[in-house]
Amino acid sequence: MQDFDVIIIGGGPIGIACGLEAKKQGVSFLIIEKGPIVNSLFNYPINMQFFSSSEKLEIDDIPFISKEAKPKRNEALEYYRRIVTSNQLNIHLFEKVMEVKKNNNSFSITTNKNQYTAKNIVVATGFYDLPNNLNVPGEDLPKVSHYYKDPHFYASQKLAVVGASNSAIDAALECYRKGAEVSLIIRGPEVGQRVKYWVRPDIINRINEGSIKAYYNASVEEITLAEILVKTPDGTVTLKNDFVLALTGYMPNFEFLEKLGIELSQDEKRLPNYNPDTMESNIGGLYLAGVICGGMETHKWFIENSRIHAPIIMKSIKDKRN
Numbered sequence: 240m241q242d243f244d245v246i247i248i249g250g251g252p253i254g255i256a257c258g259l260e261a262k263k264q265g266v267s268f269l270i271i272e273k274g275p276i277v278n279s280l281f282n283y284p285i286n287m288q289f290f291s292s293s294e295k296l297e298i299d300d301i302p303f304i305s306k307e308a309k310p311k312r313n314e315a316l317e318y319y320r321r322i323v324t325s326n327q328l329n330i331h332l333f334e335k336v337m338e339v340k341k342n343n344n345s346f347s348i349t350t351n352k353n354q355y356t357a358k359n360i361v362v363a364t365g366f367y368d369l370p371n372n373l374n375v376p377g378e379d380l381p382k383v384s385h386y387y388k389d390p391h392f393y394a395s396q397k398l399a400v401v402g403a404s405n406s407a408i409d410a411a412l413e414c415y416r417k418g419a420e421v422s423l424i425i426r427g428p429e430v431g432q433r434v435k436y437w438v439r440p441d442i443i444n445r446i447n448e449g450s451i452k453a454y455y456n457a458s459v460e461e462i463t464l465a466e467i468l469v470k471t472p473d474g475t476v477t478l479k480n481d482f483v484l485a486l487t488g489y490m491p492n493f494e495f496l497e498k499l500g501i502e503l504s505q506d507e508k509r510l511p512n513y514n515p516d517t518m519e520s521n522i523g524g525l526y527l528a529g530v531i532c533g534g535m536e537t538h539k540w541f542i543e544n545s546r547i548h549a550p551i552i553m554k555s556i557k558d559k560r561n
């Protein structure tokens with residue numbers, strides 16, 4: 240069985256930053272990633288543009304050169320992939336961590352392919368695997384998706400987009416421009432305030448001119464094969480519908496965290512318990528890194544402000560070893 244100073248669960252930008260920092264500090268490590276390199280980014284919409292400028296997405300001060308100030312998904316894939324390959328980071332791809340058990344001062348890790356031991360664990364599993372469901376009848380129909388990829392798919396179709404944040408607004412605009420008939424179902428009274436500042440006026444203008452029909456203070460009641468029922472302040476509206484994109488956000492895998500023994504706050508935020516000075520959780524030797532630290536507050540942490548977790552964690556691991 241292979242033994243490491245640290246096993247990093249998740250090969251997203253922050254897991255990779257942790258691996259890179261471990262390598263720099265002479266800490267033996269393995270990153271285990273259940274998909275390809277930066278799996279979440281790989282699954283983002285193909286035309287997605289980050290709200291951060293490229294230097295804010297850099298790890299370990301390695302320059303991230305992009306065509307425009309705000310990079311696109313494919314440029315980010317290029318950047319993080321090159322970091323992994325040119326630094327020959329020790330990463331196992333398409334391998335899923337199933338269980339982590341602590342025995343005295345070490346952890347045993349079981350994946351779908353192998354078993355390992357490690358003195359420390361970093362959990363950097365992000366939040367993109369589990370969507371916030373609408374919990375309405377018809378959500379399980381094949382025409383409903385919580386992930387948006389390519390606008391071409393929706394051309395000449397009646398598309399309902401649920402949500403008011405960046406993902407929903409990007410999808411609504413792109414699909415409208417590729418010939419979809421778009422309805423936007425927004426829970427609150429307006430388009431989200433966190434929508435990218437250069438995109439928000441665009442969607443508001445498209446709504447005001449009637450190109451995209453928006454329903455405010457509205458929610459989905461039911462989805463059927465050919466329709467969607469929308470509850471509005473003026474009563475239920477029935478819309479003809481071919482596809483639904485329910486882009487209402489994502490959440491961390493709390494079940495996985497709880498199985499690891501990580502305490503979560505009892506309120507709706509479900510914040511994991513960790514020491515911000517070291518990023519060590521309530522389980523000694525088990526660290527948290529990246530966007531997972533925000534619990535249900537998935538807008539609190541992003542690459543920009545969580546890349547710092549990597550040096551903090553590796554310093555703590557090194558200090559303990561010395």
Ligand SMILES: Cc1cc2nc3c(=O)[nH]c(=O)nc-3n(C[C@H](O)[C@H](O)[C@H](O)COP(=O)(O)OP(=O)(O)OC[C@H]3O[C@@H](n4cnc5c(N)ncnc54)[C@H](O)[C@@H]3O)c2cc1C
Nearest residue numbers: 249251253273278289290291336364365529530541542543
């Ligand atoms: C549409 C969108 C746009 C965004 N734009 C920006 C932006 O402009 N700027 C910014 O700073 N942030 C942005 N974010 C937020 C942030 O970029 C991402 O959430 C980022 O991917 C977080 O990095 P991470 O490494 O913490 O998590 P992730 O990138 O989600 O990585 C977690 C990894 O863990 C893997 N994993 C999960 N469970 C297991 C398991 N059991 N075993 C093995 N592997 C596992 C996953 O496959 C995944 O690759 C955006 C997020 C979204 C959804």
